[in-house]
Amino acid sequence: LKPLVAPHIAALRPDDPGKPAAELVREPGMRGAVRLTSNENPLGPSPHVLSALAAAAADVHRYADNDVRALRERLAALHGVDGAEIAFGHGSNSLIELCARTFAGPSDHAIIGTPSFSCYAASLAAANVPTTAVALRDDLFWDLSAVLEAVRPETKLVFLDNPGNPTSTHIARAELQGFLRELEADVVVVVDEAYGDFADHESYASALGMRELRERLIVLRTFSKAYALAGLRVGYAVAPRAAVAHLRAMQVPFHVSGPAQAAALAALSDRAHLQRTLELIARERQRMTAALQQLGLSVAPSQTNFVLVALPASAEVVHAALFERGVIVQRPGPPLSRHLRISIGLPHENDRVLRELAEALARLAP
Numbered sequence: 198l199k200p201l202v203a204p205h206i207a208a209l210r211p212d213d214p215g216k217p218a219a220e221l222v223r224e225p226g227m228r229g230a231v232r233l234t235s236n237e238n239p240l241g242p243s244p245h246v247l248s249a250l251a252a253a254a255a256d257v258h259r260y261a262d263n264d265v266r267a268l269r270e271r272l273a274a275l276h277g278v279d280g281a282e283i284a285f286g287h288g289s290n291s292l293i294e295l296c297a298r299t300f301a302g303p304s305d306h307a308i309i310g311t312p313s314f315s316c317y318a319a320s321l322a323a324a325n326v327p328t329t330a331v332a333l334r335d336d337l338f339w340d341l342s343a344v345l346e347a348v349r350p351e352t353k354l355v356f357l358d359n360p361g362n363p364t365s366t367h368i369a370r371a372e373l374q375g376f377l378r379e380l381e382a383d384v385v386v387v388v389d390e391a392y393g394d395f396a397d398h399e400s401y402a403s404a405l406g407m408r409e410l411r412e413r414l415i416v417l418r419t420f421s422k423a424y425a426l427a428g429l430r431v432g433y434a435v436a437p438r439a440a441v442a443h444l445r446a447m448q449v450p451f452h453v454s455g456p457a458q459a460a461a462l463a464a465l466s467d468r469a470h471l472q473r474t475l476e477l478i479a480r481e482r483q484r485m486t487a488a489l490q491q492l493g494l495s496v497a498p499s500q501t502n503f504v505l506v507a508l509p510a511s512a513e514v515v516h517a518a519l520f521e522r523g524v525i526v527q528r529p530g531p532p533l534s535r536h537l538r539i540s541i542g543l544p545h546e547n548d549r550v551l552r553e554l555a556e557a558l559a560r561l562a563p
């Protein structure tokens with residue numbers, strides 16, 4: 198028999214995002230566990246979303262609007278762009294995967310950061326695109342001059358997460374602007390702003406305001422984080438019309454379900470809920486950072502809804518000690534083998550993380 202799949206497909210492994218909280222708490226000994234692994238919105242969705250979902254449920258025997266018209270119009274108005282400059286995805290994850298397949302191939306080259314969002318490497322590997330992973334700086338900020346140095350004649354695609362995952366850090370406005378100007382015009386830059394809503398540092402700026410600096414710029418946004426719709430899978434790209442047309446041609450039909458479209462519209466209509474979310478995250482992020490520092494740990498300056506903590510011991514050991522006590526956080530893995538990524542939860546959940554982490558570290562201390 199011929200090999201079942203091409204070698205680059207054979208090398209792929211399934212992503213393991215961990216068991217959902219609902220499943221975990223049913224396991225013996227895990228009742229009441231706190232799961233802060235996936236950077237979800239701890240407040241849950243807006244009540245507007247719940248009503249919109251109930252109304253949309255009556256239509257689930259119909260296919261959704263494949264052009265996503267109502268949501269497209271709303272987002273176009275929100276961002277001051279044309280509707281033809283927006284492409285939708287089944288979560289922004291699917292747009293990352295689509296960008297890799299649409300804009301690059303095996304004879305091209307792509308650049309990502311390490312560490313950065315794992316989906317970039319996976320999508321590029323699935324598309325068989327040779328990829329260079331450029332190390333971030335020691336302080337876990339992007340090194341954009343190293344990215345420029347990694348550019349080759351075949352370079353076609355760059356993925357930047359801003360703010361970053363798992364780093365939580367951001368790229369300053371002037372640095373990003375300089376990079377977008379300097380990079381060869383051929384290269385498609387994808388700036389992934391999944392956590393952009395949480396960024397409040399004075400030097401943070403969305404790349405949506407930098408679209409005049411280069412033609413080939415794609416900005417990704419998601420409803421999974423600040424808008425609390427992770428389970429419904431809605432993300433979008435703001436990109437030049439030609440790029441949007443190609444992305445749409447690559448999409449599977451009906452990629453954003455009717456309930457998901459209705460929920461996203463409803464989430465956009467509840468500005469008060471968004472504000473409550475952003476205030477909670479900003480307040481708890483500051484509190485968590487200070488408390489972790491008081492434990493003697495170093496914490497990356499977060500612009501996201503999670504914190505990245507450097508540990509004095511192996512993350513595997515601390516992660517396991519927390520897990521045993523029903524506190525589940527994320528282990529980012531290499532090159533961050535001494536770090537934990539902790540999503541910001543509700544105040545009582547964050548208190549529990551702090552308490553259990555202090556105890557685990559005390560128990561593990563020599």
Ligand SMILES: Cc1ncc(COP(=O)(O)O)c(C=O)c1O
Pocket residue numbers: 235236287288289290291314358361362389391392418419420421427430431432
């Ligand atoms: C940086 C970054 N981009 C994109 C995503 C994907 O989000 P979604 O597919 O839910 O829109 C995530 C999810 O955690 C992320 O951390």
